[in-house]
Amino acid sequence: MISKVDLVVRAGTVVTAAGVIDADLAVTDGRITDIGPRLDVDADEEIDASGLHVFPGGVDAHVHFNEPGRTDWETIACGTAALAAGGYTSYVDMPLNSLPVTIDTEAFDLKLAAASSAAIVDFGIWGGLVPGNVDQVDALVDRGVLGFKAFMCPSGIDEFPACDTITLREGMARIARRGSILLVHAEDPVILDQHMAAVGGTSASDFIRSRPPDAELAAIANAIEIAAQTGCRLHVVHVSTLAGMQMIRAAQGSGVDVSGETCPHYLLYVEDDLQRLGGVGKCFPPFRTAADRDGLWRMLAAGVLPIVVSDHSPSTLELKQGDDYFKIWGGLSGCQSTRQLLLARSLDARRLAAATATNVARRFGLQGKGEIAPGYDADLWLADLTHTDVLKSEDLLYKNRFSAHEGQPIRGRTVMTLVRGRKPEKGRFIRPVGSS
Numbered sequence: 001m002i003s004k005v006d007l008v009v010r011a012g013t014v015v016t017a018a019g020v021i022d023a024d025l026a027v028t029d030g031r032i033t034d035i036g037p038r039l040d041v042d043a044d045e046e047i048d049a050s051g052l053h054v055f056p057g058g059v060d061a062h063v064h065f066n067e068p069g070r071t072d073w074e075t076i077a078c079g080t081a082a083l084a085a086g087g088y089t090s091y092v093d094m095p096l097n098s099l100p101v102t103i104d105t106e107a108f109d110l111k112l113a114a115a116s117s118a119a120i121v122d123f124g125i126w127g128g129l130v131p132g133n134v135d136q137v138d139a140l141v142d143r144g145v146l147g148f149k150a151f152m153c154p155s156g157i158d159e160f161p162a163c164d165t166i167t168l169r170e171g172m173a174r175i176a177r178r179g180s181i182l183l184v185h186a187e188d189p190v191i192l193d194q195h196m197a198a199v200g201g202t203s204a205s206d207f208i209r210s211r212p213p214d215a216e217l218a219a220i221a222n223a224i225e226i227a228a229q230t231g232c233r234l235h236v237v238h239v240s241t242l243a244g245m246q247m248i249r250a251a252q253g254s255g256v257d258v259s260g261e262t263c264p265h266y267l268l269y270v271e272d273d274l275q276r277l278g279g280v281g282k283c284f285p286p287f288r289t290a291a292d293r294d295g296l297w298r299m300l301a302a303g304v305l306p307i308v309v310s311d312h313s314p315s316t317l318e319l320k321q322g323d324d325y326f327k328i329w330g331g332l333s334g335c336q337s338t339r340q341l342l343l344a345r346s347l348d349a350r351r352l353a354a355a356t357a358t359n360v361a362r363r364f365g366l367q368g369k370g371e372i373a374p375g376y377d378a379d380l381w382l383a384d385l386t387h388t389d390v391l392k393s394e395d396l397l398y399k400n401r402f403s404a405h406e407g408q409p410i411r412g413r414t415v416m417t418l419v420r421g422r423k424p425e426k427g428r429f430i431r432p433v434g435s436s
């Protein structure tokens with residue numbers, strides 16, 4: 001008997017974290033129902049994917065869309081259009097640099113309302129952990145945050161202060177009781193202060209010297225220690241050093257529930273690139289050495305660096321200009337190009353699917369996301385991998401159309417992005433696994 005489905009995607013090269021197969025995909029009610037060669041189904045709609053790769057839609061768990069409050073820097077409409085153009089179907093928004101920052105239920109409700117009306121792909125929300133809001137953890141978990149983000153050093157905006165060790169410990173204990181997860185920006189403020197005091201000028205290299213690898217390593221070690229003591233699940237955002245990622249791996253081996261992510265800019269650039277790029281390349285932690293860049297890439301290619309996210313942290317071009325690298329806004333725009341940049345550097349398609357979708361959804365509990373398998377949402381990226389180009393500003397869909405990645409080789413033209421089997425139009429809120 002021929003079964004009836006809503007949609008069939010025919011004859012694509014289907015990429016999953018497990019393997020690559022030439023297959024059809026059947027979709028009903030926005031979910032994948034079957035995968036196999038020449039499926040015997042009768043579909044309301046057929047898409048011919050021959051010659052194309054079909055990836056699980058990307059999950060970018062680290063973006064700053066800044067809405068509500070700083071919509072001159074980025075908007076949810078522009079940010080999610082950029083994600084869809086780059087093959088992404090879900091994102092999780094950071095608690096800053098929106099205004100208000102997402103540290104209580106009122107701010108959460110504002111962000112949920114903004115994303116519900118403007119996002120064209122599905123979305124989750126991170127809460128913030130700051131001194132004085134530990135008592136908001138339970139209420140934010142009840143609202144449906146996927147976890148919490150804390151800074152161990154100043155964040156760059158006054159509304160989102162750094163956590164002292166006591167707040168981190170209390171917050172992690174509370175987060176652990178709810179089975180949630182804490183994400184940390186790991187740079188040690190004391191080490192940063194010491195190096196800052198020794199820096200003479202305001203150049204790109206002065207800025208880089210003010211934020212040494214030691215600050216990252218000390219903060220990661222500290223966070224892992226508190227996670228071990230409190231039993232809190234821990235994730236270190238934008239790890240910039242090879243030693244930092246190795247420290248996380250070692251802690252996993254000793255039983256701590258910790259993970260780490262890196263970003264395309266730490267896989268592409270080294271310290272000297274900041275001078276070349278100017279202010280658009282300023283971020284923190286800063287770019288590191290060739291040994292870090294190449295070491296992180298090797299871990300990614302070997303499948304032991306599980307997660308790559310964009311850390312899309314946009315602003316106006318004006319804020320990225322000037323000679324004083326300490327005053328220039330820190331943050332890179334990049335959520336549209338993560339997959340195309342990594343493919344251009346010959347990352348294996350399965351690794352790409354794992355690092356930009358499957359592993360992200362699993363680690364952060366995005367139910368039904370990140371995999372091409374029966375029962376999962378039909379979030380798909382149909383891409384022509386024969387297409388190569390360089391990244392151009394006129395192709396960017398950000399509110400502010402510039403990026404440090406302009407001019408970089410890219411591979412993979414987006415033919416179609418599907419969210420739950422449809423063209424991206426109206427995103428849905430993603431609650432953590434286990435919540436109603």
Ligand SMILES: [Zn+2]
Nearest residue numbers: 062094311313
């Ligand atoms: Zn960030």
